[in-house]
Amino acid sequence: MFSLHTIKPAIMVAMLSVAGSFSAFAEPMKFLNFDQQGQLIRPTGYREWIFIGAPLTPNDMNNGKAAFPEFHNVYIDPVSWTYWKRTGEFKDETVIVKELVSVSGKQAVSGNGYFQGEYIGLEAMVKSRQQFPKAPGNWGFFRFTIENSDELHARAAAQAEHNCSTCHQHNAAKDQVFTQYYPVLRAAEARGQAGSGR
Numbered sequence: 001m002f003s004l005h006t007i008k009p010a011i012m013v014a015m016l017s018v019a020g021s022f023s024a025f026a027e028p029m030k031f032l033n034f035d036q037q038g039q040l041i042r043p044t045g046y047r048e049w050i051f052i053g054a055p056l057t058p059n060d061m062n063n064g065k066a067a068f069p070e071f072h073n074v075y076i077d078p079v080s081w082t083y084w085k086r087t088g089e090f091k092d093e094t095v096i097v098k099e100l101v102s103v104s105g106k107q108a109v110s111g112n113g114y115f116q117g118e119y120i121g122l123e124a125m126v127k128s129r130q131q132f133p134k135a136p137g138n139w140g141f142f143r144f145t146i147e148n149s150d151e152l153h154a155r156a157a158a159q160a161e162h163n164c165s166t167c168h169q170h171n172a173a174k175d176q177v178f179t180q181y182y183p184v185l186r187a188a189e190a191r192g193q194a195g196s197g198r
């Protein structure tokens, strides 16, 4: 026969381990991570976020050197997407990444066009009141691309305002995001849903 004293710790251990595994599930996903120096740690896992569009500035239409070459596959983190659907605003800690993809060819059996090839770069804009209290819209812009390389920087310092933000401030339709090029965002804006039907 077990005495109450020997059973109790066993039950407590069991309870603690159940609580532990629940809290592991409940742990909120963190999409935005800065290091001690305020550099943005390169976001990962974004190909499982919400894909909002793929603008294309092919090198061959830009004298061989587009500022952001070729396809731009753009993703927003899922928590900010939910907030956007509800409110039509980009929340604090929004992460938007644009992954650059080369043009692999211009002919397919479907016709002539531009077709995606290989991953060639990564840029990001992130909204953080804490990191960028004075920046317009609290946005910070980052470049992880290493030109002519498959590699990406593991972390990056915020770009100067005139390198990125100034153009976004003057030309983007909504809070520095070029929503004019993303029907996925426009269809869902403050509608509470993705707008999957017509």
Ligand code: HEC
Pocket (backbone or CB within 6 Å): 055, 056, 057, 072, 074, 096, 097, 098, 123, 124, 125, 141, 142, 143, 159, 163, 164, 165, 167, 168, 172, 176, 177, 178, 179, 181
């Ligand atoms: C001359 C204007 C201009 C400059 C400078 C510029 N961008 Fe953009 N950016 C755009 C346009 C236009 C788009 C949308 C169409 C596209 O991708 O070509 C865009 C899209 C983006 C997106 C996807 C979200 C969105 O708003 O569409 C990110 C992320 C981004 N840029 C980051 C950067 C970073 C980082 C820099 C600086 C290194 C930068 N941009 C500099 C014009 C600019």
